Amino acid sequence: MEPFVTWQWCESQAEDFVLVDSRWYWDRSGFDAYCQGHVPGAVFVDLDTALTGDITEDSGRGPFPTPKDFAAAMSRAGIDGTVPVIAYDDAGGVIAARLVWMLRLLDVPASVVSGGIQAFAGELDSTMPPRRETAFLPRPWPAGSLLTTQEVAADVSSLLVDARPANRYRGEEPEFDTNLGKVPEADPRRGHIPGAINLPCRQHLQADSTMAPPEVVRETFAAAGVLQAADVVSYCGAGITACHNLLSMEYAGLGRGKLYPGSWSAWSRTVTLPIETGSTE
16 A cells, blocks of 8 residues: 555545544644544544653653554554555644554555645535444564664664754754644754754655655655665654655655654753754755
């Protein structure tokens, strides 16, 4: 199953799939937005409660939940791991990518809708769909796919790719995101992991927030020195938008990379670890 699909593709499907609204914002409720209007039939999956585990002092802001907790959250959403999952947001897919990459990591067919809710041509709905009675069985996260801070610090062979906007990578003031709201000062230090290259995940989007063609995305990665995903460890602020770069590499035919879930939120909290600011160019 392709990592990105269109609404036209969704409409053409005769087989069942679970449609997920995964909108999230820094400064307001994604669930409130869902209640005000969502694509008919979509269920809501909350990033903070369903896709994030217990936050500790050194975990960063977006640790993965335990397999048991993730399975329980998927079961509540009507996802059993056998029916494909299609997720959308209103941020170019950079939020929906987290759920989709987590599912694909467990070999569950899942895709992000290119263009998100803005590209949906029908009428939105404000009613809750009937709940599916399902059971998602816990599955362990594959070994080697999720790196700890210690593993990233000791890894000298992988290529670190920072998915954040350039100003955050350089260590400048956090930006205002028109989709997600004001980015707060959530981390104690600004900058990036030494040696990391900056490849903002939104570079893969066109003006209407749909994905660029695969060959264009492949060229973007190649220009940054990324030729195969197996060499890549993707990170961002909290391990969320980094998943969009990982899906984009699959979409471009480069294979599957690894994720540093702790990302900058964990790295910046470890005062003994070095940081860099400014551009590497």
